[in-house]
Amino acid sequence: MGDINIIFLLAAVIVASTPILLAAIGELVVERAGVLNLGVEGMMITGAVCGYIAGHETSSAVAGFAGAAVGGACVAAIFGVLTLFLLTNQVATGLALTLFGVGLAAMVGQGYSTDTQVLVPKLAIPLLSDIPAIGHIFFKHDLLVYISIALVAAVGYFLRHTRGGLVLRAVGENHEAAHALGYNVRLIRFGAILFGGACAGIGGAYISLVRVPQWTDGITAGAGWIALAIVVFASWKPGRLVAGAYLFGGVTALQLNLQATGLAIPVEYLSMSPYIATIVVLVVLSGSRGPGSLGKTFHASR
Amino acid sequence: MKRRTLLASGAAAALSTAFGAPLRAQEKTKVGFIYVGPINDGGWTQYHHHSAGEMVTHFGDSVELVYQESVPEGPDAERAMTQMALGGADIIFTTSFGFMDPTINVAAKFPNVKFEHATGYKSAENVSTYSARFYEGRAIQGHLTGKMTKTNKVGYIASVPIPEVVRGINSAYLHASKVNPDVEFKIIWIFEWLNPAKEADAAKALIEQGCDVILQHTDSTAPHAAAREAGNVYTFGQAADMAEYGPMPRISSIIDNWAPYYIERVQAVMDGTWTTSNRWDGIGTGMVGIGEISDAVPADIKAEAEAMRDAIADGSYHPFTGPINKQDGSVWLAEGEVADDGALAGLNFYVEGVDGDIPS
Numbered sequence: 327m328g329d330i331n332i333i334f335l336l337a338a339v340i341v342a343s344t345p346i347l348l349a350a351i352g353e354l355v356v357e358r359a360g361v362l363n364l365g366v367e368g369m370m371i372t373g374a375v376c377g378y379i380a381g382h383e384t385s386s387a388v389a390g391f392a393g394a395a396v397g398g399a400c401v402a403a404i405f406g407v408l409t410l411f412l413l414t415n416q417v418a419t420g421l422a423l424t425l426f427g428v429g430l431a432a433m434v435g436q437g438y439s440t441d442t443q444v445l446v447p448k449l450a451i452p453l454l455s456d457i458p459a460i461g462h463i464f465f466k467h468d469l470l471v472y473i474s475i476a477l478v479a480a481v482g483y484f485l486r487h488t489r490g491g492l493v494l495r496a497v498g499e500n501h502e503a504a505h506a507l508g509y510n511v512r513l514i515r516f517g518a519i520l521f522g523g524a525c526a527g528i529g530g531a532y533i534s535l536v537r538v539p540q541w542t543d544g545i546t547a548g549a550g551w552i553a554l555a556i557v558v559f560a561s562w563k564p565g566r567l568v569a570g571a572y573l574f575g576g577v578t579a580l581q582l583n584l585q586a587t588g589l590a591i592p593v594e595y596l597s598m599s600p601y602i603a604t605i606v607v608l609v610v611l612s613g614s615r616g617p618g619s620l621g622k623t624f625h626a627s628r
Numbered sequence: 629m630k631r632r633t634l635l636a637s638g639a640a641a642a643l644s645t646a647f648g649a650p651l652r653a654q655e656k657t658k659v660g661f662i663y664v665g666p667i668n669d670g671g672w673t674q675y676h677h678h679s680a681g682e683m684v685t686h687f688g689d690s691v692e693l694v695y696q697e698s699v700p701e702g703p704d705a706e707r708a709m710t711q712m713a714l715g716g717a718d719i720i721f722t723t724s725f726g727f728m729d730p731t732i733n734v735a736a737k738f739p740n741v742k743f744e745h746a747t748g749y750k751s752a753e754n755v756s757t758y759s760a761r762f763y764e765g766r767a768i769q770g771h772l773t774g775k776m777t778k779t780n781k782v783g784y785i786a787s788v789p790i791p792e793v794v795r796g797i798n799s800a801y802l803h804a805s806k807v808n809p810d811v812e813f814k815i816i817w818i819f820e821w822l823n824p825a826k827e828a829d830a831a832k833a834l835i836e837q838g839c840d841v842i843l844q845h846t847d848s849t850a851p852h853a854a855a856r857e858a859g860n861v862y863t864f865g866q867a868a869d870m871a872e873y874g875p876m877p878r879i880s881s882i883i884d885n886w887a888p889y890y891i892e893r894v895q896a897v898m899d900g901t902w903t904t905s906n907r908w909d910g911i912g913t914g915m916v917g918i919g920e921i922s923d924a925v926p927a928d929i930k931a932e933a934e935a936m937r938d939a940i941a942d943g944s945y946h947p948f949t950g951p952i953n954k955q956d957g958s959v960w961l962a963e964g965e966v967a968d969d970g971a972l973a974g975l976n977f978y979v980e981g982v983d984g985d986i987p988s
Contacts, residue, residue, distance in 0.1 A: 588984055
């Protein structure tokens, strides 16, 4: 029986967490703007297939992730048009978007199965990556890991310290008041939805280009739903989002590694623990509610 | 399905039920398939679909193929089967273990439709079961594993704790430890048949633990990608040949070939000779295929593995031949005793030497 190599485990946690962190930070912005988009899974898998195809055709990781962002945003745009301009129900449209995205990805991905690989260069940070242990855990990943952290920090700063962030939150808290103040609610929300789609797409591509890396139908396997749960877990705050994503990703990596070392642990309990944590957080933090206009349809004449 | 077509096909089904076989004999035979995964998963479902395609090629215009992919194992499966039966299917193949109870339930409502459930153990007047003796292929993989490993640590990505998967682990371990007594199996259960991300993570965890051979009972090629990245790690194709990962890391494979069985059963429906049966075929009839052993394997080891394959095929060797002890050390099979099919079908324990517990 070997012991778990903590350094390897933490590195594995980071790899498992990054896709859900990326998707979750996008969804967080969408929900702070007052829109509930349940189509994260559909946008992620569309991004996964678009990223894989773009990366495969150009042999470039940058092109791959750019393609993923565009693909995710395109699917999100459908959601935006339907909910903002045609005033459809957000919950139903989001669920439909997931079904649509999974089907679309399966169709687009035909003929791109398994045989090819696009390698994403790992970006090791000089000096820092040479520090024993810490260097391996934190500073020897691919670029996307650092981008995802930077993105969360940037979103946190944007929401809290900029005028644009204030406007976005105002739209999410009370869209009628924001409208009365002269802000274009639909435009702001549409921008947030596109951002959410792009983030989800990049998160999906992280799975198909880095984590697995290959294209297979159903590759995201529910990661989008976990991202949705993390947004609630984080009570719509970017800082807690990181903790949530690493908790969910960590449990996945931990239970696989525990089994690999031959330790007898009840995997079922470990697998359900993040969801229990989410429920506990919801109960404990019941004072901190979601954005006031979350999920409500906006029409200027009402 | 639009309501109107549903009604129409429901009416057609009712009519053909009323008039019985003579009317139906002149129509195309409608063959339905319920798949647990997508038809291009690269493994299990892809090969069922591939075999279904060969069946259609065999019969040409006299059959009509309908299928539904990615059907979850659970109540929704009943809906999918019911819809297919109402749509006029004459025979429906349900191709995952978890479809067992839904198949039995739906079959009770449609006595005139034939059902064929893969890998299960419950049958009825109009429900047959069929499966392949994958453990025969696992024996050959075990032999190659024992010979090829240098670290003596072997990773096994297991899916769902059912007898079929446990048989595979036992068969692989018995034949690996026979040629290499120091071999140690590290088993990860992921509780799913297909989850590429989890399979990749599991493979990486096993490689990190020093495993240099990875066996998998899951359906995607993700573990092969992880092994290729790591370098000196061997893998085996599962359900499909996965030849695109050869000659390294993939050194051989188990290929599911259902086509001859599908052709035979659909023919029986056409002839009106279909009766319930319980089929369990192996390498001998070709239902289990052994993929080309790649050049990464030394010629003498390859020859041994092929000799074992041929011995299993002609029936002169059974992978579960005693003496074999259970994990707790008690005797399961005495010297020379061969496991009977009933014991194998319900196998729920590890053999001696395998560490860990089977999750409940």
